[in-house]
Amino acid sequence: MIDVAVLGAGAVGLWLAGELRLGGASVVLIEQALERSPHSRGLNIHARTLEVLDMRGMADVHVSEGRAVPTAHFAALSARLDMSVLSSRFPFMLVLPQVRTEELFAERAVAMGAELRRGHHVTDVDQDDGGVDFAVDGPDGSYVERSRFVLGVTGLGVPSGRRRESHSMAMERLVRR
């Protein structure tokens, strides 16, 4: 049986998959999208995140590909935030499109042994004392698989009312137990 099924291969799921592999868990990532969107929501990575990436040897590649910005505005604040005064190896905000961060996280997770299944849409999860059954609509049809744990990291990316209902109902069941 798989140790952990990570439902959703966005930034969070991809990062967690690598962390779980580091801890020795077997991991399958289930992602409904066949391909990663070329559009980025996030662009900005702050110092603390870079410090965490640095703990895994991942900061330098981000910094080398991104653009370091020492001061920036945030939301509607009138003052600029001065990151250059931070006592950090990374006294700046890094600008790097989220799509690239996700590529780097995906490469890491897969290189560490996580299985990434794209085009697989999770429709339900059902937990009992021994593990979790998760139901999936995949490219070759529907299937149910079992893992010891699931991590639901599907963000807000739920494509239709029917799926939203079935997915959130399943997640609610998990939370209640």
Ligand SMILES: Cc1cc2nc3c(=O)[nH]c(=O)nc-3n(C[C@H](O)[C@H](O)[C@H](O)COP(=O)(O)OP(=O)(O)OC[C@H]3O[C@@H](n4cnc5c(N)ncnc54)[C@H](O)[C@@H]3O)c2cc1C
């Ligand atoms: C306009 C905007 C600007 C932002 N700017 C920044 C920024 O500058 N810096 C920053 O750090 N963050 C920023 N963010 C936040 C950042 O984009 C999110 O925090 C991040 O994408 C969350 O990642 P996630 O993995 O939780 O969710 P997502 O990125 O939404 O990933 C969830 C994944 O789950 C998949 N999924 C959903 N339902 C199912 C299902 N039923 N079965 C299988 N797969 C499923 C989706 O296809 C998707 O790939 C911004 C967000 C927005 C909207």
